[in-house]
Amino acid sequence: MRKIIKSLQVSFWFMFLTFPIMVIRVDTIEKTVQWRWLNLLYVGLASFFLSFIWRFLIKKKEEGSKKEESGEQTITIVQKIISTPKYNRPIYSFIFLFMLAFPWIxxxxxxxxxxxxxxxxxxxxxxxxxxxxxxxxxxxxxxxxxxxxxxxxxxxxxxxxxxxxxxxxxxxxxxxxxxxxxxxxxxxxxxxxxxxxxxxxxxxxxxxxxxxxxxxxxxxxxxxxxxxxxxxxxxxxxxxxxxxxxxxxxxxxxxxxxxxxxxxxxxxxxxxxxxxxxxxxxxxxxxxxxxxxxxxxxxxxxxxxxxxxxxxxxxxxxxxxxxxxxxxxxxxxxxxxxxxxxxxxxxxxxxxxxxxxxxxxxxxxxxxxxxxxxxxxxxRPQGLIPSVRRKYVYELKER
Amino acid sequence: MDYFLELFFGGLTRGSIYALIALGYTMVYGIIELINFAHGEIYMIGAFTALIVAGVCSLLGLNLISILILAIIISMFYSAAYGYTVEKIAYKPLRNAPRLSPLISAIGMSIFLQNYVLLAQTSDFVPFPSLIPEFEFMEPVAHIMGSSELVIIVVTAIAMVILSLFIKFTKIGKAMRATAQDRKMALLCGVNVDRVISVTFIIGSALAALGGVLIASHIGQINFYIGFIAGIKAFTAAVLGGIGSIPGAVLGGLVLGWTESFATGYVSSDYEDVFAFCLLVIILIFRPAGILGRTNTQKV
The missing domain is CATH 1.10.3470 (ABC transporter involved in vitamin B12 uptake, BtuC)
Structure with missing residues (x-):
């Protein structure tokens, strides 16, 4: 319930904020004013729903940064595929062949x-x-x-x-x-x-x-x-x-x-x-x-x-x-x-x-x-596919 | 001599507007060390809001002075609201990110706002009604300085005085200075840093809108792209005077205004924008800290 009220507030704020520019259009030469009330509705609805997504993503990001602080480094599947030759060679050669054939198709x-x-x-x-x-x-x-x-x-x-x-x-x-x-x-x-x-x-x-x-x-x-x-x-x-x-x-x-x-x-x-x-x-x-x-x-x-x-x-x-x-x-x-x-x-x-x-x-x-x-x-400050840093990993041998 | 004076006052007018916009850059930079690329767009939005207000009011049949005052107040208010929202969306989540991140986010915001106005309003140049009345007592000197130029210079001067009094004597002004000196220490002393940053954005945006309304009514036309060039030039002014320093921004704005005015008047008007950039590059090479700025060495 609190979330809905918060989203409503956000939605009202954006409706108010975008009111002059989205709704009114002035023609200074012919001295006419055009009112586009429908736009206001769109802005209100869009910001209402987007604010939920925004809060969800912020929360997720905070959880992610907590994980990072504890020292875990997550490597996604895509990154893994790119960095291991066993998987990436067939994919790359397929893309290459496709690109070669492209202008003929x-x-x-x-x-x-x-x-x-x-x-x-x-x-x-x-x-x-x-x-x-x-x-x-x-x-x-x-x-x-x-x-x-x-x-x-x-x-x-x-x-x-x-x-x-x-x-x-x-x-x-x-x-x-x-x-x-x-x-x-x-x-x-x-x-x-x-x-x-x-x-x-x-x-x-x-x-x-x-x-x-x-x-x-x-x-x-x-x-x-x-x-x-x-x-x-x-x-x-x-x-x-x-x-x-x-x-x-x-x-x-x-x-x-x-x-x-x-x-x-x-x-x-x-x-x-x-x-x-x-x-x-x-x-x-x-x-x-x-x-x-x-x-x-x-x-x-x-x-x-x-x-x-x-x-x-x-x-x-x-x-x-x-x-x-x-x-x-x-x-x-x-x-x-x-x-x-x-x-x-x-x-x-x-x-x-x-x-x-x-x-x-x-x-x-x-x-x-x-x-x-x-x-x-x-x-996602690291981008769609973040680059993987090369690093040395020390493994202490047990005595 | 008349030509010289005309260029002098033309430069002073331009310079005051640059100074008004540059204040927003310099204050934000002083506090969170970020070049707020979207600041030029806030200025543009201010001008557009004023255009809309003026259009609606003139249909209602108000007289010129009240339209001018209403347009200035409403556009300052709206620009401040935009500045506040932009900070909350694009910069606040990045407070502790690497320095490049908020800068890129700011560029994104600037592109976004430009295209928002482009799509919601128009891509063409729109004629802006001249809201500033012609004074009778200015007639004898009209070939040197128009009434709108006089109004711009006087209003800018008043705004500067109010701003410096605000920063010097109010509580939040003191908090702003403290935050600019050392954010962490200010936080430890009980300054609400988030609020200080919001207030900085609000003041900077309102000043930019003031500049936007005045210059749009002086030049007589606007479009969605005016914020970009004005933003770069105002930033140049801020750097020229020493970024982070408020008197520096004013001085830098005036120097830039005069440089442009004299260079276009005596050399060539085709390269108007090139002079500003060349001045920026020269200043950065010989005096990276600006005219009034202090050089601070990097410590480990």
Missing amino acids: VSTYQTNIMISALIYVMLGLGLNIVVGIAGLLDLGYVAFYAVGAYAYALLNYHYHLGFWTVLPIGGLLAAIFGILLGIPVLRLRGDYLAIVTLGFGEIIRLILENWNEFSFGPSGIANIPRPGFFGMKLGVEEATIYIYYLMILMTIITIFVVNRLQNSRLGRAWLALREDEVACEAMGIDRMKTKLAAFALGATWAGFAGVIFAAKTTFINPASFTFLESAIILSIVVLGGMGSIVGVILAAFLMILLPEYLRAFSEYRMLLFGAAMVLVMVF
């Missing part, structure tokens, strides 16, 4: 969607290095993506450089930008870093929008050639399939590299830095160099992804590189589980494919992204 349109999902997988894994492993909150990641895309578009426009020449150049340029940005700002603490990277992302976008002689302004650059296949001209359909396989290859390389990095000396330094900077420096790790490496390596993947993006869409303009894009990539990393490769890949597919196939909800997409970010942080 479905239409070009579907393949195109899959390519963009794979681009986001790459971006997510790149940002995962910076945010997930090294713990540096980068809110302007899309700037490096833009650097890659514009590198290809402009180098091709002015010097007719091909896709394969620009791919490494794009990655390199993005890395250089990462280092240039990193040198002044990496001394700062986490929150300042977030805001400066956010500002940097906006600066890059504003420059691309306003410097017409350099970037052709808001109208963007069109007619960017698709990648060539040993000098052969490909039609749209074949080119799509070709880019698809290229993307699969790139994704596999990314996964491989990120995985190796994570378990390398550098990767462990990142993890240590994320946990405790002072202790890390005391252990002889150069803080600046390690952070710069994370920034540069993360940016490189965004640069590659940008080049491929430009080649795939054949048209780019600054509108593709807004803060929203950074936020989507960040939520991929957060939802998937920071530092967890499988989690990030899964989250990227969920975030890109779900809105594509649930067109009815597409206007609510960003609303749900935002809500999901808050809810994941509150109830």
